[in-house]
Amino acid sequence: MMGNRMKVDRRTFLAGTAAGASAAAIAGMFPVVAQAADEIVVGGIHDESGFLDIAGQPMSKVLRFAVDELNKKGGLLGKQIKLNDYDSQSNMQLYSQYAQQLALKDKAAVVHGGITSASREVIRPVLRRYKTLYFYNTLYEGGVCDRNQFATGTTPAQTVEKLVPYVMNLWGKKVYTLAADYNYGQITADWVKKYVKENGGEVLSTDFFPLDVTNFGPTISKIQEAKPDILMSVLVGSAHLSFYRQWAAAGMTKEIPMASTTFGAGGNEIILMDPSESDGIVNALGYFPEIQNPVNDKWKADLKAFYGDDMPLLTELSCCTYEGFNLWAQAVEKAGDTDRMKVIEALESGLSIEGPSGKVTIDPKTHHTIRNVYVAQIENRAWGIKEEYKQVPPADTQAVCDLQANPDDTTMYVIKLDE
Incomplete structure (x- = not known):
């Protein structure tokens, strides 16, 4: 089951929400979402509108594809996946609202979402408080250390x-x-x-x-x-x-x-802009659609067959969303359960997949990924791969975060740099 795309008008939400309301009161605002015994709910919080929609729309589309792909293979643990995907409209209050909705009413087994660090820092404490596993599938500045979160995007020490x-x-x-x-x-x-x-x-x-x-x-x-x-x-x-x-x-x-460090990482800049405006720009990322490997070739073909002319833009953010979902699914299979702690322990076993970007491995120490990094240059709306670096660790976050030694750490570290 592909599940539901959900959007609540911001004005309606604000009119019905008082500042400082308790979690129970907020939870009472939401209609109870029926969950069948043979379903596993996966949550999404993506900016399908607002000023971050150029990044959020591809992430949401790829997550829907990943759910459909897995369901066609029989789902997980004999159950179908139901996706409840919310449009956060690039609005901080909606990130909080939907995180609570997914945790308290939808009873999601995992939530994938957030783009900016600010949105992540709204979502992350809510999901940790309500013991709902969180995947942040976006490149960012590094330094988040939280056993309840897995970060699949690249960090500066990688790119x-x-x-x-x-x-x-x-x-x-x-x-x-x-x-x-x-x-x-x-x-x-x-x-x-x-x-x-x-x-x-x-x-x-x-x-x-x-x-x-x-x-x-x-x-x-x-x-x-x-x-x-x-x-x-x-x-x-x-x-x-x-x-x-x-x-x-x-x-x-x-x-x-x-x-x-950002051009083409998450949005459709390369499509919106004329080649005269973008040719020659160089970036380093964990994924470019021009990467040549059998998994990427099949993924692109399957997405094209699924979406046709509405195919999402393929970026690091959309690829990491796909890889994040599949890392979680593999961990569920390994754990034999959707229980949050059992899945976390399975992910911490050094679990890896072969994704469109290449091999992706969860670093148990930081809950970030060890992955390939590519340097590429734009020419005529396409990325030409110039360099490839195999299995680059998130060394910046490794310098401040050790969840094996300190599993209760929930800190967002600002990593000190030598001048």
Whole structure:
């Protein structure tokens, strides 16, 4: 069963919700969702609308495909999977609402969702409190240490550490960074600075922008005056697409080359933008659709057959959503149960799958993934793979998190970087 796509109007929700309401009172707002004895409920919380919809829509579509694919194979433990997938509309209050709905009323065995670090930090404590397993399938800044959460996306020590020296060897030592003004952008910008310095370079300036900013004219003038060898983009979301268009309109694509930690990672930038605006951008990620392996070839073909012309964009976020679901399903099979702690223990056994991105292994110490990393460059709306690094560990999070030694840790660490 593919399950339900669910959306509650924000105004309706806010009108009926008082600040500081108890969990029991909030739970009482929700209609009881009937759950058949032969069903296992899987939850999703994805931004199918709002300013993060370019990333959320592919994640939601891929999760629905993964559920349907498994159900056609007979489901799990002799039961069909029911997907309850909610549109959080890029709204913090809705992340909390839907996390509680899935935990308290839907009785989900696992929840997949969240994009920004802020959304994760709304969802994570709710699901931990109500003992509902959580998969965060998004690249992020690293440092979350929580036994109830598994993070399948890449962290800076896996990708930025490869990207910075690659582009510095191509283009030069002087870097100018633009970043989204929230946790991911701020912390990733620090990682950029660290790796630039380690490779003998200099960050001339780092400029931060709220997610709703669309006017980058003054910034482009500042970059022109600074004359960097490389522009590093850590921008996020649909509003920030305006930068790339304004950069191209100013004739800068031929003047200063660009690298990015985010471009094409989760959204459809590569489709929305003209090649004249995006050609030449370099990124390092855990997945690109151009990766050549039999699992990726079959996955792409099966998605095309399932969705036809409505096929979702294939990105690191959508791929990690698929791989996260299958890691959870394999752990359920290994545990012989959907019980949260039994599934966690199965995942902590060093469980791995062969996914579209290659081999993906759960690191028991951090609940992050050990995975392949690829450096690629855009040409005519396609990624050309330039470098491949096998089985890169999440070394940044490993430096601060050891859930084997401290299983009750629930900290979001801001990893200290040497200047």
